[in-house]
Each structure stands twice: as C-alpha cells, then as structure tokens.
Amino acid sequence: MKTYPLTNEEGKLHAFEIANSGLGRKGLVSIVEKIPGVVLLKKPKLLSWLREEEFCRFVLESQEFSIEEPFGDNSRYLIGAVPPGWCSQLEVVEEVFSNE
Numbered sequence: 001m002k003t004y005p006l007t008n009e010e011g012k013l014h015a016f017e018i019a020n021s022g023l024g025r026k027g028l029v030s031i032v033e034k035i036p037g038v039v040l041l042k043k044p045k046l047l048s049w050l051r052e053e054e055f056c057r058f059v060l061e062s063q064e065f066s067i068e069e070p071f072g073d074n075s076r077y078l079i080g081a082v083p084p085g086w087c088s089q090l091e092v093v094e095e096v097f098s099n100e
Contacts, residue, residue, distance in 0.1 A: 001018055003018055008086060013086060014084060014085055015084065016094050020075060020077050025056070025069070031096065034096065035060060035096050037061060040056070042057035053068045060089045060093065061089050064081070065089075066080060066082050067079050
C-alpha cells in the first residue's frame with residue numbers, strides 16, 4: 001500500500017497518510033491488529049453515519065498512536081504518534097502499512 005510520509009524539519013517521520021479508497025475504517029483496524037504487540041484502545045463505532053475524525057487509538061511498545069480521517073470525510077487517513085512527533089515505533093507501523 002502506498003504511504004505518504006510527513007516529516008519534520010530534520011527529515012524524521014512524524015506521521016504518515018494512506019489513501020482510504022478501497023480500505024474502510026474497519027479494514028484499516030484489521031491491519032493495525034496484525035502488528036505484533038499492538039493493544040487497541042479505540043475502534044470505529046458501529047454506526048456508519050457517525051463519522052468521528054479520530055476513530056482508532058492503539059499502543060505499541062508503550063507509545064500511543066491515533067488514526068484519524070480529517071474532517072470526518074477525507075481521501076486519506078492520518079496515522080501518527082500521541083503526542084505528535086517522531087518515534088521509532090512509528091517507523092514500524094509505517095512499514096507494516098507500506099508492505100500491505
């Protein structure tokens with residue numbers, strides 16, 4: 001899957017985006033669940049009309065992450081650390097998505 005890296009001034013990955021065409025919110029969560037050691041904190045709500053911007057939270061190696069769809073209706077999902085910034089675990093998450 002194509003990822004769209006977002007880097008800081010130093011060129012370090014601080015978040016990335018993926019296209020949401022063909023991949024629903026539940027499909028995205030199923031990819032997250034494949035990452036060894038991930039603990040899901042928040043999943044998308046069952047009601048499809050409820051379009052929360054942030055719809056998934058998970059932890060990998062004590063680092064929390066958020067997945068959101070800006071404005072609740074965007075062509076890409078945004079995946080990043082909480083609080084925002086570079087962390088080695090983010091590179092692991094990005095690699096999993098790029099290999100899907």
